[in-house]
Amino acid sequence: xxxxxxxxxxLSVRRLGLVNWRGLWTLYMKEVRRFxxxxxxxxxxxxxxxxxxxxxxxxxxxxxGRQVGGVDFAVFLGPGLxxxxxxxxxxxxxxxxxxxAKVQGNIVDILMPPLSATELTLxxxxxxxxxxLMVGAAVGLGMWLFVPLxxxxxxxxxxHALMASLMLALLGMIxxxxxxxxxxxxxxxxxxxxxxxxxxGTFYSIERLPPIWQTVxxxxxxxYMIDGFRYGFIGHADGSLGTGLVVMALFNLFLWAVAHRxxxxxxxxxx
Amino acid sequence: MSIRQPxxxxxxxxxxxxxxxxxxxxxxxxxxxxxxxxxxxxxxxFGLELLVxxxxxxxxxxxxxxxxxxxxxxxxxxxxxxxxxAPGIILYAIAHTAFxxxxxxxxxxxxxxxITDVQMAPLSPLELLAGYALSSATCGxxxxxxxxxxxxxxxxxxxxxxxxxxxxxxxxxLLFGFLGTVVGLWAxxxxxxxxxxxxxxxxxxLLSGTFFSVERLPEAFREWIFYNPVFYAIDGFRAGLIGHxxxxxxxxxxxxxxxxxxxxxxxxxxxxxxxxxKP
Numbered sequence: 024x025x026x027x028x029x030x031x032x033x034l035s036v037r038r039l040g041l042v043n044w045r046g047l048w049t050l051y052m053k054e055v056r057r058f059x060x061x062x063x064x065x066x067x068x069x070x071x072x073x074x075x076x077x078x079x080x081x082x083x084x085x086x087x088g089r090q091v092g093g094v095d096f097a098v099f100l101g102p103g104l105x106x107x108x109x110x111x112x113x114x115x116x117x118x119x120x121x122x123x124a125k126v127q128g129n130i131v132d133i134l135m136p137p138l139s140a141t142e143l144t145l146x147x148x149x150x151x152x153x154x155x156l157m158v159g160a161a162v163g164l165g166m167w168l169f170v171p172l173x174x175x176x177x178x179x180x181x182x183h184a185l186m187a188s189l190m191l192a193l194l195g196m197i198x199x200x201x202x203x204x205x206x207x208x209x210x211x212x213x214x215x216x217x218x219x220x221x222x223x224g225t226f227y228s229i230e231r232l233p234p235i236w237q238t239v240x241x242x243x244x245x246x247y248m249i250d251g252f253r254y255g256f257i258g259h260a261d262g263s264l265g266t267g268l269v270v271m272a273l274f275n276l277f278l279w280a281v282a283h284r285x286x287x288x289x290x291x292x293x294x
Numbered sequence: 295m296s297i298r299q300p301x302x303x304x305x306x307x308x309x310x311x312x313x314x315x316x317x318x319x320x321x322x323x324x325x326x327x328x329x330x331x332x333x334x335x336x337x338x339x340f341g342l343e344l345l346v347x348x349x350x351x352x353x354x355x356x357x358x359x360x361x362x363x364x365x366x367x368x369x370x371x372x373x374x375x376x377x378x379x380a381p382g383i384i385l386y387a388i389a390h391t392a393f394x395x396x397x398x399x400x401x402x403x404x405x406x407x408x409i410t411d412v413q414m415a416p417l418s419p420l421e422l423l424a425g426y427a428l429s430s431a432t433c434g435x436x437x438x439x440x441x442x443x444x445x446x447x448x449x450x451x452x453x454x455x456x457x458x459x460x461x462x463x464x465x466x467x468l469l470f471g472f473l474g475t476v477v478g479l480w481a482x483x484x485x486x487x488x489x490x491x492x493x494x495x496x497x498x499x500l501l502s503g504t505f506f507s508v509e510r511l512p513e514a515f516r517e518w519i520f521y522n523p524v525f526y527a528i529d530g531f532r533a534g535l536i537g538h539x540x541x542x543x544x545x546x547x548x549x550x551x552x553x554x555x556x557x558x559x560x561x562x563x564x565x566x567x568x569x570x571x572k573p
Binding site for chain 2: 061069071072075076078079086209210213217221222225
């Protein structure tokens, strides 16, 4: 080994390019390892719960060869349940990560490193998207054993899976930054995320709703993501597909801007 | 109370007259503090999250079933689908709260190191066990009362039989209170706790005839449901509310009673030996 004397010039600040790739990758891997470390809780448990939901809803509501949207009830229900598991888990990942970090005080570990607000938003939300997609794949594979799911339009499945996970990951970030205690984020989960993921057409075609609620559904992004995702499997949609693509993209842009603004201004993060 | 108080300020200074607090067989003050102040009051302090959360998710289930049900197929002839599933949803809320409260409280105290606060107090293993399990059962019943009250607004519980309803609700709350206590003692981290919740409690609760009649099951699985203790609890509870039963109440009470007794003895033994809580 050759010993070198360090010249004072070499002790200057490490130069970062336009993007701090190493920092971004480290943050992303921290978010991913955080949930993979407890994969029974974060991947297997959602899979079991979702398959149980499939079993009870098919047993309770699918009697007598019932058809919904031109397919068997179980085939109709399957994509909705996959989507529900994905959105609940991508929300849980980013929100719990931020709230735990804030309550325990280790939020400084992500605020101190040379990461810009854009890199923070990207790294944390990508962790949530990864969990959402992994849960979706696990649930989908498990479901495929019991329900003959067909793939009609793979691009719709991919687009809506990605957009829905991103949307809920960003919502989880916003909720996590806003929350000061675990109660706050639990309230958001119980009173906002769960009702929206339950009532936006996961379990039924919105044609069953009274006309006024059908109109309301057309302003609900959760409805478009479930509807578009289901179209990818069964080739039948309740709403307009094109509107769904645009709504998801625009809503995600909006949420991204909000999350970025919160991180940039240090809202409830920096003193 | 049973604690001997020094009678005067002088007595406080006298070593000869001071005696260690002597308890009768049961430390009532300690038990009440443990049961009520630490268990029940703690629960109601988080009222929005712990009381209203289960209420909202229970009502969401009812709502989803109400919208998604098919007009053609009634679950059981003569009984509305919502009428059929509402009792199960109420009982599931009781069971889940009773389990979650005891287990989460113990895991939290163990991980934060606060478990010493109860271990140092002059409480016998039985009093410790009873404090955790009974406070959790009480909270479960409080949630049940709230969900049941809300459900009774729009579901017809015409053939209400108080002894069956109260009997099975209390038995379920006790069963899951004791189960939660035992699991809380066993679990060392949050993911141990949520593994039991996700792979034992939720499947037992959902695959118990909450949402479907036994006749709906495929032949092969029909016998298996009779090995699920929650099935008896839900069936008896439903019989008390809407008068439709698929099993015998005597068998139900016997199964639940034996399980409660077994879990209580196990929990008592675990506290006595300090399983995972004493070095």
